[in-house]
Amino acid sequence: MEKLKNRLDAFSDAIIAIIITIMVLDIPPVLHDSWGNYWLLGKHIGIFLISFIFVANIWYQHSTAFGEITTMTYRVFIFDMIFLAFLSLIPIFTNMMAVNTTKTTVILYGCLQFVVNLLFRYLAKVIIHLQYTDKQAMQKVYTKIYGNANHILDILSIWDLIVAWFFPSIALAFYLAYPILTFLLNAQAHQEMYDVAELPEAQQQDVAAFNASELKDFRKAQQAILTQQAPDGKAGGAPQKAPSWTQWLDQSVDPRMRRRFLQHYGQVTPEQQAQLQQWVRQYKRGKRQARRPK
Incomplete structure (x- = not known):
């Protein structure tokens, strides 16, 4: 077959x-x-x-x-x-x-x-x-x-x-x-x-369980981290430009190649990956605290 x-x-x-x-x-x-x-x-x-x-x-x-x-x-x-x-x-x-x-x-x-x-x-x-x-x-x-x-x-x-x-x-x-x-x-x-997929397995499951509003927040934080800008608009490190539309057109359609593309333009660093993982942990912790009875 x-x-x-x-x-x-x-x-x-x-x-x-x-x-x-x-x-x-x-x-x-x-x-x-x-x-x-x-x-x-x-x-x-x-x-x-x-x-x-x-x-x-x-x-x-x-x-x-x-x-x-x-x-x-x-x-x-x-x-x-x-x-x-x-x-x-x-x-x-x-x-x-x-x-x-x-x-x-x-x-x-x-x-x-x-x-x-x-x-x-x-x-x-x-x-x-x-x-x-x-x-x-x-x-x-x-x-x-x-x-x-x-x-x-x-x-x-x-x-x-x-x-x-x-x-x-x-x-x-x-x-x-x-x-x-x-x-x-x-x-x-x-x-x-x-x-x-760059996140650890446990955090991937957390993101997979996000509803539409939570997933939107995750994408905002993700974009802010990749561009080294805090979600509140303040600088969060050495500013880096997001890939331009011409760079987006030149990237591979194979998602496995995305990491190489981002690394080539200096968008993904170990520090940024750690920031993204930390954001997921804090978001999850905030949800647990919000569910606790006052």
């Missing part, structure tokens, strides 16, 4: 590459110079980019999910085939929406995206349950695949189907933004998970 898993992963990559290629071939060339023809070309390219980014993000999530397993089952195989079958419909729905942009075609395209996301969510669930039994470990993988706000984005995707009925052009803008937001949240979740 291990060999079949690798073949299926390669087959899925090939199908996704063909899907993107077909969408490019569906863009009609300009045969006669006129502003109208070039405007139409720009419209087709814009709608192609919507589907390109969506499919590329699906590939990224698919690769992340399959990277968690070394073998597979018939259930994984069957549902991956079903998922790929519906994903393969993206080119025809994209072309249909580009040629005839109406509320009906936009809604149908949105429904197909929703179905593809739903099928992939179930496929990811099957993959994760194949590899893990611990709920915390499962949650970490879900966060790695979807980021930290996937439920909010799912609600927005349903809301967008309603908006498409009244304002198709606004819905198109969301279809473009949705996969971009998902990818960025996914990348941020990768980085945060690796930063937490």
Whole structure:
């Protein structure tokens, strides 16, 4: 099954590459110079980019999910085939929406995206349950695949189907933004998970148990420590600039490489790691004291 898993992963990559290629071939060339023809070309390219980014993000999530397993089952195989079958419909729905942009075609395209996301969510669930039994470990993988706000984005995707009925052009803008937001949240979740992995095992479990408000406080303290600035805004040591957006773009997408990246820019030191561990201990101690009866 291990060999079949690798073949299926390669087959899925090939199908996704063909899907993107077909969408490019569906863009009609300009045969006669006129502003109208070039405007139409720009419209087709814009709608192609919507589907390109969506499919590329699906590939990224698919690769992340399959990277968690070394073998597979018939259930994984069957549902991956079903998922790929519906994903393969993206080119025809994209072309249909580009040629005839109406509320009906936009809604149908949105429904197909929703179905593809739903099928992939179930496929990811099957993959994760194949590899893990611990709920915390499962949650970490879900966060790695979807980021930290996937439920909010799912609600927005349903809301967008309603908006498409009244304002198709606004819905198109969301279809473009949705996969971009998902990818960025996914990348941020990768980085945060690796930063937490720098803590001792006991403190990792504490952070994993944080609710949304507590996790927000942890991230603020984490950022303050990495930039050598206290949470109250006062200087906490020799100031160091956080990585710029160009440095962020140049870092590896593999979370195991994050430590090397941060060390290269002087962001992580043993003292900073100790400060982060101390913050977790103090936060935990403060929670215990707050629960004590007065």
